[in-house]
Amino acid sequence: MENIKVPEEFKVLISNRDKRYVRQCSIDCVVFGFAQNQMKVLLVQWKYLDKWTLPGGFIHQDEPIDQAANRILKERTGLEKLYLKQFATFGDPHRSRSKDMQQMLDAMGIFLPEDNWLFERFISIGYLALVNFDRVTPNTDLLSSVCGWHNLSEIPDLMFDHTHIIQTALGTLRKQLYTEPVGKYLLPEKFTMPELQKLYETILGEPLDRRNFAKKISSMSSVKRLKERKSGGAHRAPYLYTFI
Amino acid sequence: MENIKVPEEFKVLISNRDKRYVRQCSIDCVVFGFAQNQMKVLLVQWKYLDKWTLPGGFIHQDEPIDQAANRILKERTGLEKLYLKQFATFGDPHRSRSKDMQQMLDAMGIFLPEDNWLFERFISIGYLALVNFDRVTPNTDLLSSVCGWHNLSEIPDLMFDHTHIIQTALGTLRKQLYTEPVGKYLLPEKFTMPELQKLYETILGEPLDRRNFAKKISSMSSVKRLKERKSGGAHRAPYLYTFI
DNA sequence: CCAAAAGTGTTATTTGTACACCCATGC
Protein backbone atom coordinates (compact mmCIF):
# COMPACT_ATOMS: atom_id res chain seq x y z
CA MET A 1 0.00 0.00 0.00
CA GLU A 2 2.91 2.27 0.59
CA ASN A 3 3.28 3.08 -3.06
CA ILE A 4 -0.21 4.57 -3.31
CA LYS A 5 -0.06 8.31 -3.40
CA VAL A 6 -3.03 9.91 -1.71
CA PRO A 7 -3.25 13.65 -2.29
CA GLU A 8 -2.31 15.60 0.79
CA GLU A 9 -5.32 17.88 0.56
CA PHE A 10 -7.58 14.89 0.62
CA LYS A 11 -5.95 13.60 3.78
CA VAL A 12 -6.56 16.96 5.39
CA LEU A 13 -10.16 16.97 4.25
CA ILE A 14 -11.09 13.58 5.53
CA SER A 15 -9.08 13.40 8.70
CA ASN A 16 -10.01 16.85 9.93
CA ARG A 17 -13.21 17.81 8.25
CA ASP A 18 -13.59 21.52 8.04
CA LYS A 19 -16.85 23.13 9.00
CA ARG A 20 -17.75 24.14 5.49
CA TYR A 21 -20.15 21.28 5.03
CA VAL A 22 -23.53 20.43 6.49
CA ARG A 23 -23.09 17.49 8.81
CA GLN A 24 -24.49 14.07 8.03
CA CYS A 25 -26.16 15.29 4.83
CA SER A 26 -25.10 14.48 1.31
CA ILE A 27 -26.39 14.78 -2.20
CA ASP A 28 -26.52 11.99 -4.76
CA CYS A 29 -27.30 12.70 -8.38
CA VAL A 30 -28.80 10.35 -10.93
CA VAL A 31 -27.73 11.87 -14.24
CA PHE A 32 -29.60 10.38 -17.17
CA GLY A 33 -28.45 10.66 -20.75
CA PHE A 34 -29.64 9.05 -23.95
CA ALA A 35 -27.37 7.73 -26.69
CA GLN A 36 -27.14 4.73 -29.01
CA ASN A 37 -30.78 4.03 -28.20
CA GLN A 38 -29.90 3.41 -24.59
CA MET A 39 -30.56 5.23 -21.36
CA LYS A 40 -27.25 6.06 -19.75
CA VAL A 41 -26.36 6.88 -16.17
CA LEU A 42 -23.27 8.77 -15.11
CA LEU A 43 -21.18 6.86 -12.58
CA VAL A 44 -17.95 7.54 -10.74
CA GLN A 45 -15.28 4.98 -9.99
CA TRP A 46 -13.15 5.49 -6.93
CA LYS A 47 -9.41 5.48 -6.98
CA TYR A 48 -7.73 2.52 -5.37
CA LEU A 49 -11.00 0.63 -5.45
CA ASP A 50 -13.02 -1.11 -8.10
CA LYS A 51 -16.35 0.17 -6.92
CA TRP A 52 -18.69 2.65 -8.44
CA THR A 53 -21.05 5.23 -7.00
CA LEU A 54 -23.38 7.95 -8.18
CA PRO A 55 -21.80 11.37 -8.51
CA GLY A 56 -22.45 13.17 -5.27
CA GLY A 57 -21.07 15.52 -2.70
CA PHE A 58 -21.71 17.66 0.30
CA ILE A 59 -23.51 20.91 0.99
CA HIS A 60 -21.71 24.08 1.98
CA GLN A 61 -23.05 25.64 5.14
CA ASP A 62 -24.27 28.74 3.33
CA GLU A 63 -25.51 27.00 0.21
CA PRO A 64 -29.07 26.11 -0.85
CA ILE A 65 -29.32 22.41 -1.59
CA ASP A 66 -30.41 22.91 -5.21
CA GLN A 67 -27.34 25.05 -5.72
CA ALA A 68 -25.14 22.41 -4.14
CA ALA A 69 -26.48 19.82 -6.58
CA ASN A 70 -25.78 22.20 -9.46
CA ARG A 71 -22.24 22.82 -8.27
CA ILE A 72 -21.56 19.11 -7.86
CA LEU A 73 -22.83 18.38 -11.36
CA LYS A 74 -21.00 21.27 -12.92
CA GLU A 75 -17.79 19.72 -11.66
CA ARG A 76 -18.74 16.33 -13.04
CA THR A 77 -20.31 17.25 -16.34
CA GLY A 78 -19.07 20.73 -17.21
CA LEU A 79 -22.68 21.83 -17.60
CA GLU A 80 -23.93 24.98 -15.87
CA LYS A 81 -27.56 24.58 -16.73
CA LEU A 82 -29.34 21.32 -16.76
CA TYR A 83 -32.66 19.84 -15.79
CA LEU A 84 -32.22 19.07 -12.12
CA LYS A 85 -34.91 18.19 -9.61
CA GLN A 86 -34.94 16.79 -6.14
CA PHE A 87 -36.91 13.55 -6.19
CA ALA A 88 -36.50 11.80 -2.82
CA THR A 89 -34.43 11.72 0.34
CA PHE A 90 -32.79 8.52 1.50
CA GLY A 91 -32.44 8.12 5.21
CA ASP A 92 -31.99 4.50 6.15
CA PRO A 93 -29.39 4.43 8.93
CA HIS A 94 -27.49 1.65 7.21
CA ARG A 95 -27.61 3.07 3.73
CA SER A 96 -24.09 4.49 3.82
CA ARG A 97 -22.64 1.13 4.87
CA SER A 98 -19.49 2.16 6.68
CA LYS A 99 -17.97 -1.16 5.61
CA ASP A 100 -17.86 0.17 2.06
CA MET A 101 -16.26 3.35 3.32
CA GLN A 102 -13.75 1.42 5.42
CA GLN A 103 -12.80 -0.68 2.43
CA MET A 104 -12.22 2.41 0.36
CA LEU A 105 -10.00 4.01 2.95
CA ASP A 106 -8.10 0.78 3.50
CA ALA A 107 -7.43 0.65 -0.21
CA MET A 108 -6.00 4.13 -0.01
CA GLY A 109 -3.84 3.28 2.96
CA ILE A 110 -5.67 5.73 5.17
CA PHE A 111 -6.58 4.85 8.71
CA LEU A 112 -9.08 6.97 10.55
CA PRO A 113 -10.50 6.83 14.05
CA GLU A 114 -13.96 5.37 14.37
CA ASP A 115 -15.44 8.75 15.20
CA ASN A 116 -14.27 10.37 11.98
CA TRP A 117 -17.08 12.13 10.17
CA LEU A 118 -16.76 9.81 7.19
CA PHE A 119 -18.14 7.00 9.32
CA GLU A 120 -21.12 9.04 10.40
CA ARG A 121 -24.51 8.19 9.11
CA PHE A 122 -25.47 10.25 6.06
CA ILE A 123 -28.91 11.23 4.91
CA SER A 124 -28.79 11.79 1.19
CA ILE A 125 -30.97 14.00 -0.93
CA GLY A 126 -31.52 12.45 -4.35
CA TYR A 127 -31.46 14.66 -7.43
CA LEU A 128 -32.56 13.63 -10.89
CA ALA A 129 -30.75 15.27 -13.79
CA LEU A 130 -31.46 15.05 -17.51
CA VAL A 131 -28.67 16.03 -19.84
CA ASN A 132 -27.80 16.08 -23.47
CA PHE A 133 -25.35 13.21 -23.73
CA ASP A 134 -23.13 14.91 -26.29
CA ARG A 135 -22.62 18.04 -24.25
CA VAL A 136 -21.29 16.28 -21.20
CA THR A 137 -17.58 16.10 -20.49
CA PRO A 138 -17.31 13.65 -17.60
CA ASN A 139 -14.67 14.82 -15.13
CA THR A 140 -12.79 12.96 -12.47
CA ASP A 141 -11.55 14.56 -9.29
CA LEU A 142 -9.10 13.93 -6.50
CA LEU A 143 -10.79 10.76 -5.41
CA SER A 144 -12.18 9.32 -8.56
CA SER A 145 -10.32 7.50 -11.27
CA VAL A 146 -13.14 7.32 -13.78
CA CYS A 147 -16.31 9.26 -14.39
CA GLY A 148 -18.34 7.91 -17.23
CA TRP A 149 -21.55 6.67 -18.75
CA HIS A 150 -23.07 3.26 -18.17
CA ASN A 151 -26.05 1.73 -19.82
CA LEU A 152 -28.98 1.79 -17.43
CA SER A 153 -29.50 -1.87 -18.26
CA GLU A 154 -25.94 -2.78 -17.33
CA ILE A 155 -25.20 -0.97 -14.09
CA PRO A 156 -22.22 -2.48 -12.24
CA ASP A 157 -22.30 -3.23 -8.53
CA LEU A 158 -22.63 0.06 -6.72
CA MET A 159 -21.62 1.11 -3.24
CA PHE A 160 -24.12 2.06 -0.57
CA ASP A 161 -27.77 2.15 -1.61
CA HIS A 162 -27.07 3.69 -4.99
CA THR A 163 -28.73 0.94 -6.99
CA HIS A 164 -31.92 1.64 -5.08
CA ILE A 165 -31.55 5.38 -5.68
CA ILE A 166 -31.28 4.81 -9.43
CA GLN A 167 -34.39 2.62 -9.42
CA THR A 168 -36.32 5.31 -7.56
CA ALA A 169 -35.12 7.95 -9.99
CA LEU A 170 -36.20 5.83 -12.93
CA GLY A 171 -39.64 5.41 -11.41
CA THR A 172 -39.90 9.17 -10.99
CA LEU A 173 -38.82 9.75 -14.58
CA ARG A 174 -41.44 7.32 -15.88
CA LYS A 175 -44.18 9.09 -13.97
CA GLN A 176 -43.11 12.43 -15.39
CA LEU A 177 -42.78 11.29 -19.00
CA TYR A 178 -45.92 12.97 -20.24
CA THR A 179 -45.91 15.99 -17.95
CA GLU A 180 -42.30 17.13 -18.33
CA PRO A 181 -40.67 17.73 -21.71
CA VAL A 182 -37.97 15.16 -21.10
CA GLY A 183 -36.98 15.14 -24.77
CA LYS A 184 -36.00 18.77 -24.47
CA TYR A 185 -33.22 17.85 -22.10
CA LEU A 186 -32.22 14.40 -23.29
CA LEU A 187 -32.13 14.96 -27.04
CA PRO A 188 -30.16 17.38 -29.21
CA GLU A 189 -31.89 20.61 -30.14
CA LYS A 190 -33.19 19.16 -33.38
CA PHE A 191 -34.49 15.65 -33.40
CA THR A 192 -36.82 13.42 -35.37
CA MET A 193 -40.09 11.93 -34.25
CA PRO A 194 -38.73 8.36 -34.40
CA GLU A 195 -35.83 9.46 -32.19
CA LEU A 196 -38.22 10.94 -29.64
CA GLN A 197 -40.37 7.85 -29.78
CA LYS A 198 -37.38 5.61 -29.24
CA LEU A 199 -36.48 7.69 -26.19
CA TYR A 200 -39.94 7.22 -24.73
CA GLU A 201 -39.96 3.52 -25.50
CA THR A 202 -36.57 3.11 -23.88
CA ILE A 203 -37.62 4.89 -20.71
CA LEU A 204 -40.90 3.02 -20.48
CA GLY A 205 -39.47 -0.30 -21.58
CA GLU A 206 -42.33 -0.95 -23.97
CA PRO A 207 -43.11 -0.26 -27.63
CA LEU A 208 -45.49 2.53 -28.62
CA ASP A 209 -47.69 2.95 -31.68
CA ARG A 210 -46.06 5.33 -34.17
CA ARG A 211 -49.20 7.12 -35.29
CA ASN A 212 -50.68 7.59 -31.86
CA PHE A 213 -47.36 8.75 -30.52
CA ALA A 214 -46.91 11.33 -33.27
CA LYS A 215 -50.47 12.55 -32.70
CA LYS A 216 -49.93 12.90 -28.97
CA ILE A 217 -46.63 14.72 -29.32
CA SER A 218 -47.96 16.98 -32.05
CA SER A 219 -50.75 18.07 -29.75
CA MET A 220 -48.17 19.43 -27.31
CA SER A 221 -47.70 23.12 -27.88
CA SER A 222 -44.06 22.95 -26.87
CA VAL A 223 -43.03 20.76 -29.79
CA LYS A 224 -42.68 22.32 -33.21
CA ARG A 225 -42.03 20.67 -36.55
CA LEU A 226 -39.39 22.37 -38.67
CA LYS A 227 -39.37 22.64 -42.46
CA GLU A 228 -36.08 20.77 -42.58
CA ARG A 229 -35.71 17.06 -42.78
CA LYS A 230 -32.90 14.98 -41.48
CA SER A 231 -30.82 14.16 -44.54
CA GLY A 232 -28.01 11.67 -44.86
CA GLY A 233 -29.75 8.61 -43.48
CA ALA A 234 -30.95 5.79 -45.61
CA HIS A 235 -34.61 5.61 -46.49
CA ARG A 236 -37.13 8.38 -46.40
CA ALA A 237 -35.86 11.53 -44.70
CA PRO A 238 -37.75 12.26 -41.45
CA TYR A 239 -38.78 15.74 -40.40
CA LEU A 240 -36.87 17.54 -37.70
CA TYR A 241 -38.62 18.82 -34.59
CA THR A 242 -37.59 21.13 -31.81
CA PHE A 243 -38.88 22.28 -28.43
CA ILE A 244 -39.83 25.92 -28.23
CA MET B 1 -38.27 36.41 32.91
CA GLU B 2 -37.08 34.96 36.18
CA ASN B 3 -40.45 33.52 37.02
CA ILE B 4 -40.52 31.33 33.92
CA LYS B 5 -39.83 27.76 34.82
CA VAL B 6 -37.97 25.96 32.07
CA PRO B 7 -37.73 22.23 32.65
CA GLU B 8 -34.26 21.19 33.66
CA GLU B 9 -34.15 18.32 31.20
CA PHE B 10 -34.82 20.72 28.41
CA LYS B 11 -31.94 22.94 29.44
CA VAL B 12 -29.68 19.90 29.36
CA LEU B 13 -30.96 18.93 25.94
CA ILE B 14 -30.49 22.25 24.26
CA SER B 15 -27.32 23.47 25.90
CA ASN B 16 -25.45 20.22 25.59
CA ARG B 17 -26.99 18.31 22.79
CA ASP B 18 -26.43 14.65 23.14
CA LYS B 19 -25.29 12.62 20.20
CA ARG B 20 -28.51 10.76 19.80
CA TYR B 21 -29.67 12.92 16.94
CA VAL B 22 -28.56 13.33 13.37
CA ARG B 23 -26.89 16.71 13.03
CA GLN B 24 -28.44 19.53 11.03
CA CYS B 25 -31.37 17.39 9.93
CA SER B 26 -34.92 17.68 11.09
CA ILE B 27 -38.36 16.43 10.17
CA ASP B 28 -41.44 18.56 9.73
CA CYS B 29 -44.85 17.00 9.39
CA VAL B 30 -47.90 18.43 7.70
CA VAL B 31 -50.77 16.54 9.29
CA PHE B 32 -54.02 16.99 7.43
CA GLY B 33 -57.40 16.24 8.90
CA PHE B 34 -60.94 16.89 7.70
CA ALA B 35 -63.78 18.05 9.90
CA GLN B 36 -66.66 20.52 9.76
CA ASN B 37 -66.19 20.60 6.01
CA GLN B 38 -62.75 22.12 6.44
CA MET B 39 -59.25 20.88 5.87
CA LYS B 40 -57.35 21.07 9.12
CA VAL B 41 -53.65 21.21 9.84
CA LEU B 42 -52.10 20.23 13.14
CA LEU B 43 -49.94 23.00 14.62
CA VAL B 44 -47.88 23.39 17.75
CA GLN B 45 -47.58 26.53 19.80
CA TRP B 46 -44.40 27.09 21.74
CA LYS B 47 -44.31 27.85 25.40
CA TYR B 48 -43.32 31.37 26.35
CA LEU B 49 -43.94 32.47 22.80
CA ASP B 50 -46.95 33.21 20.69
CA LYS B 51 -45.65 31.52 17.57
CA TRP B 52 -46.70 28.38 15.89
CA THR B 53 -44.84 25.71 13.96
CA LEU B 54 -45.52 22.39 12.31
CA PRO B 55 -45.04 19.37 14.53
CA GLY B 56 -41.53 18.19 13.99
CA GLY B 57 -38.47 16.72 15.57
CA PHE B 58 -35.12 15.14 15.11
CA ILE B 59 -33.83 11.79 13.93
CA HIS B 60 -32.13 9.32 16.22
CA GLN B 61 -28.77 8.17 14.96
CA ASP B 62 -29.94 4.59 14.52
CA GLU B 63 -33.39 5.39 13.23
CA PRO B 64 -34.76 5.30 9.66
CA ILE B 65 -36.27 8.65 8.76
CA ASP B 66 -39.74 7.23 8.08
CA GLN B 67 -39.66 5.69 11.53
CA ALA B 68 -38.59 9.01 13.05
CA ALA B 69 -41.56 10.71 11.42
CA ASN B 70 -43.84 8.00 12.80
CA ARG B 71 -42.40 8.38 16.28
CA ILE B 72 -42.79 12.15 16.20
CA LEU B 73 -46.39 11.88 15.11
CA LYS B 74 -47.23 9.17 17.57
CA GLU B 75 -46.20 11.55 20.32
CA ARG B 76 -48.29 14.33 18.85
CA THR B 77 -51.39 12.47 17.75
CA GLY B 78 -51.45 9.23 19.69
CA LEU B 79 -51.73 7.34 16.41
CA GLU B 80 -49.43 4.44 15.65
CA LYS B 81 -50.50 3.88 12.10
CA LEU B 82 -51.28 6.66 9.72
CA TYR B 83 -50.78 7.59 6.13
CA LEU B 84 -47.34 9.16 6.11
CA LYS B 85 -45.19 9.96 3.11
CA GLN B 86 -42.11 11.99 2.53
CA PHE B 87 -42.93 14.66 -0.02
CA ALA B 88 -39.98 17.09 -0.23
CA THR B 89 -36.84 18.21 1.50
CA PHE B 90 -36.31 21.83 2.39
CA GLY B 91 -32.75 23.03 2.33
CA ASP B 92 -32.57 26.76 1.99
CA PRO B 93 -29.75 27.92 4.29
CA HIS B 94 -31.94 30.65 5.76
CA ARG B 95 -35.05 28.57 6.19
CA SER B 96 -34.54 27.96 9.92
CA ARG B 97 -34.19 31.69 10.59
CA SER B 98 -32.08 31.71 13.74
CA LYS B 99 -33.77 34.98 14.65
CA ASP B 100 -36.96 33.01 15.32
CA MET B 101 -34.98 30.55 17.39
CA GLN B 102 -33.25 33.33 19.30
CA GLN B 103 -36.57 34.94 20.05
CA MET B 104 -37.92 31.69 21.37
CA LEU B 105 -34.97 31.12 23.65
CA ASP B 106 -35.05 34.72 24.85
CA ALA B 107 -38.67 34.24 25.77
CA MET B 108 -37.68 31.24 27.84
CA GLY B 109 -34.87 33.11 29.54
CA ILE B 110 -32.28 30.81 28.04
CA PHE B 111 -29.04 32.18 26.69
CA LEU B 112 -26.89 30.01 24.52
CA PRO B 113 -23.55 30.55 22.82
CA GLU B 114 -23.68 31.28 19.14
CA ASP B 115 -22.21 27.92 18.27
CA ASN B 116 -24.96 25.97 20.00
CA TRP B 117 -26.46 23.34 17.74
CA LEU B 118 -29.85 25.04 17.85
CA PHE B 119 -28.42 27.87 15.77
CA GLU B 120 -27.05 25.52 13.17
CA ARG B 121 -28.60 25.37 9.80
CA PHE B 122 -31.19 22.61 9.50
CA ILE B 123 -32.25 20.73 6.43
CA SER B 124 -35.75 19.48 6.97
CA ILE B 125 -37.46 16.49 5.45
CA GLY B 126 -41.13 17.19 4.89
CA TYR B 127 -43.69 14.47 5.63
CA LEU B 128 -47.31 14.55 4.64
CA ALA B 129 -49.72 12.76 6.96
CA LEU B 130 -53.42 12.08 6.52
CA VAL B 131 -55.37 11.22 9.63
CA ASN B 132 -58.89 10.61 10.79
CA PHE B 133 -59.65 13.81 12.66
CA ASP B 134 -61.70 12.11 15.35
CA ARG B 135 -59.02 9.64 16.28
CA VAL B 136 -56.36 12.21 17.01
CA THR B 137 -55.57 13.29 20.55
CA PRO B 138 -53.27 16.27 20.11
CA ASN B 139 -50.50 16.19 22.71
CA THR B 140 -48.22 18.89 23.99
CA ASP B 141 -44.73 18.23 25.22
CA LEU B 142 -42.02 19.91 27.28
CA LEU B 143 -41.70 22.83 24.93
CA SER B 144 -45.14 23.29 23.55
CA SER B 145 -48.09 24.87 25.24
CA VAL B 146 -50.70 23.98 22.68
CA CYS B 147 -51.01 21.34 19.99
CA GLY B 148 -54.14 21.64 17.97
CA TRP B 149 -56.01 21.86 14.73
CA HIS B 150 -56.24 24.93 12.54
CA ASN B 151 -58.30 25.47 9.46
CA LEU B 152 -56.07 25.30 6.44
CA SER B 153 -57.67 28.52 5.29
CA GLU B 154 -56.81 30.31 8.53
CA ILE B 155 -53.25 29.37 9.32
CA PRO B 156 -51.64 31.81 11.78
CA ASP B 157 -48.17 33.25 11.26
CA LEU B 158 -45.74 30.39 11.41
CA MET B 159 -42.07 30.28 12.29
CA PHE B 160 -39.35 29.39 9.83
CA ASP B 161 -40.51 28.37 6.35
CA HIS B 162 -43.44 26.36 7.62
CA THR B 163 -46.05 28.25 5.63
CA HIS B 164 -44.17 27.31 2.49
CA ILE B 165 -43.94 23.69 3.62
CA ILE B 166 -47.71 23.55 4.09
CA GLN B 167 -48.28 25.02 0.63
CA THR B 168 -45.98 22.42 -0.91
CA ALA B 169 -47.75 19.64 0.98
CA LEU B 170 -51.12 20.87 -0.24
CA GLY B 171 -49.85 20.88 -3.82
CA THR B 172 -48.66 17.30 -3.38
CA LEU B 173 -51.99 16.27 -1.92
CA ARG B 174 -53.89 17.80 -4.84
CA LYS B 175 -51.76 15.94 -7.35
CA GLN B 176 -52.40 12.67 -5.56
CA LEU B 177 -56.14 13.11 -5.16
CA TYR B 178 -57.12 10.62 -7.82
CA THR B 179 -54.24 8.20 -7.42
CA GLU B 180 -54.22 7.75 -3.65
CA PRO B 181 -57.31 6.80 -1.65
CA VAL B 182 -57.16 9.95 0.47
CA GLY B 183 -60.70 9.42 1.71
CA LYS B 184 -59.59 6.19 3.32
CA TYR B 185 -57.37 8.11 5.69
CA LEU B 186 -59.23 11.37 6.12
CA LEU B 187 -62.77 10.08 6.63
CA PRO B 188 -64.28 7.70 9.14
CA GLU B 189 -64.54 4.07 8.13
CA LYS B 190 -68.06 4.54 6.84
CA PHE B 191 -68.90 7.66 4.93
CA THR B 192 -71.41 8.93 2.40
CA MET B 193 -70.78 9.95 -1.16
CA PRO B 194 -71.64 13.62 -0.44
CA GLU B 195 -69.11 13.57 2.41
CA LEU B 196 -66.41 12.21 0.13
CA GLN B 197 -67.30 14.73 -2.52
CA LYS B 198 -67.12 17.57 -0.04
CA LEU B 199 -63.65 16.37 0.95
CA TYR B 200 -62.48 16.43 -2.65
CA GLU B 201 -64.02 19.83 -3.27
CA THR B 202 -62.38 21.23 -0.18
CA ILE B 203 -58.94 19.94 -1.14
CA LEU B 204 -59.27 21.13 -4.72
CA GLY B 205 -60.98 24.37 -3.82
CA GLU B 206 -63.59 23.96 -6.53
CA PRO B 207 -67.05 22.43 -6.86
CA LEU B 208 -67.53 19.09 -8.60
CA ASP B 209 -70.53 17.66 -10.39
CA ARG B 210 -72.37 15.19 -8.15
CA ARG B 211 -73.25 12.65 -10.81
CA ASN B 212 -69.87 12.60 -12.46
CA PHE B 213 -68.14 12.38 -9.12
CA ALA B 214 -70.22 9.44 -8.02
CA LYS B 215 -69.55 7.71 -11.32
CA LYS B 216 -65.81 8.23 -11.03
CA ILE B 217 -65.61 7.04 -7.46
CA SER B 218 -67.84 4.04 -8.14
CA SER B 219 -65.46 2.94 -10.86
CA MET B 220 -62.68 2.62 -8.29
CA SER B 221 -62.42 -0.95 -7.12
CA SER B 222 -61.32 0.13 -3.66
CA VAL B 223 -64.60 1.84 -2.80
CA LYS B 224 -67.58 -0.31 -1.90
CA ARG B 225 -71.16 0.72 -1.30
CA LEU B 226 -72.75 -0.84 1.76
CA LYS B 227 -76.35 -1.89 2.13
CA GLU B 228 -76.77 0.52 5.03
CA ARG B 229 -77.78 4.12 4.73
CA LYS B 230 -76.85 6.92 7.01
CA SER B 231 -79.91 7.49 9.16
CA GLY B 232 -80.65 10.35 11.49
CA GLY B 233 -80.03 13.23 9.15
CA ALA B 234 -82.77 15.28 7.65
CA HIS B 235 -83.89 14.51 4.11
CA ARG B 236 -83.29 11.39 2.15
CA ALA B 237 -80.87 8.97 3.80
CA PRO B 238 -77.66 8.59 1.79
CA TYR B 239 -75.88 5.28 1.31
CA LEU B 240 -72.77 4.48 3.29
CA TYR B 241 -69.53 3.56 1.56
CA THR B 242 -66.27 2.12 2.76
CA PHE B 243 -62.78 1.47 1.44
CA ILE B 244 -61.82 -2.18 1.15
C1' DC C 1 -37.52 -2.67 -58.20
C1' DC C 2 -37.03 -3.87 -53.64
C1' DA C 3 -36.26 -3.37 -48.72
C1' DA C 4 -36.61 -0.42 -44.96
C1' DA C 5 -38.16 3.35 -42.58
C1' DA C 6 -41.36 7.52 -42.37
C1' DG C 7 -45.59 9.84 -43.09
C1' DT C 8 -50.52 9.91 -42.54
C1' DG C 9 -56.22 9.03 -41.38
C1' DT C 10 -60.31 6.34 -39.91
C1' DT C 11 -62.93 3.76 -36.76
C1' DA C 12 -64.20 1.93 -32.30
C1' DT C 13 -63.81 2.41 -27.45
C1' DT C 14 -63.31 4.71 -23.38
C1' DT C 15 -63.43 8.63 -20.65
C1' DG C 16 -64.99 13.12 -19.40
C1' DT C 17 -68.49 16.68 -19.15
C1' DA C 18 -72.72 18.89 -19.16
C1' DC C 19 -77.17 18.66 -17.76
C1' DA C 20 -82.58 17.51 -15.34
C1' DC C 21 -85.74 14.76 -13.15
C1' DC C 22 -87.50 11.83 -9.45
C1' DC C 23 -87.19 10.21 -4.51
C1' DA C 24 -86.99 10.33 0.57
C1' DT C 25 -87.28 12.86 4.70
C1' DG C 26 -88.28 16.34 8.38
C1' DC C 27 -90.78 20.05 9.35
Place this chain on the structure above:
DNA sequence: GCATGGGTGTACAAATAACACTTTTGG
Protein backbone atom coordinates in the same frame (compact mmCIF):
# COMPACT_ATOMS: atom_id res chain seq x y z
C1' DG D 1 -97.07 19.82 0.87
C1' DC D 2 -92.83 21.84 0.47
C1' DA D 3 -88.01 22.63 0.97
C1' DT D 4 -83.81 20.28 1.05
C1' DG D 5 -80.68 17.12 -0.11
C1' DG D 6 -79.77 12.40 -2.37
C1' DG D 7 -80.04 9.25 -6.08
C1' DT D 8 -79.73 8.24 -10.98
C1' DG D 9 -79.14 8.31 -16.77
C1' DT D 10 -78.38 10.24 -21.24
C1' DA D 11 -76.25 12.80 -24.92
C1' DC D 12 -72.30 15.05 -26.62
C1' DA D 13 -67.30 15.91 -26.78
C1' DA D 14 -62.65 14.55 -26.19
C1' DA D 15 -59.01 11.41 -25.66
C1' DT D 16 -57.27 6.95 -26.45
C1' DA D 17 -56.33 2.70 -28.86
C1' DA D 18 -56.28 -0.24 -32.67
C1' DC D 19 -55.16 -0.70 -37.20
C1' DA D 20 -52.94 -0.40 -43.06
C1' DC D 21 -51.55 1.85 -46.84
C1' DT D 22 -48.60 5.13 -49.36
C1' DT D 23 -44.18 7.72 -49.88
C1' DT D 24 -39.33 8.26 -49.96
C1' DT D 25 -34.75 6.77 -50.24
C1' DG D 26 -30.45 3.96 -50.96
C1' DG D 27 -28.75 0.13 -52.80
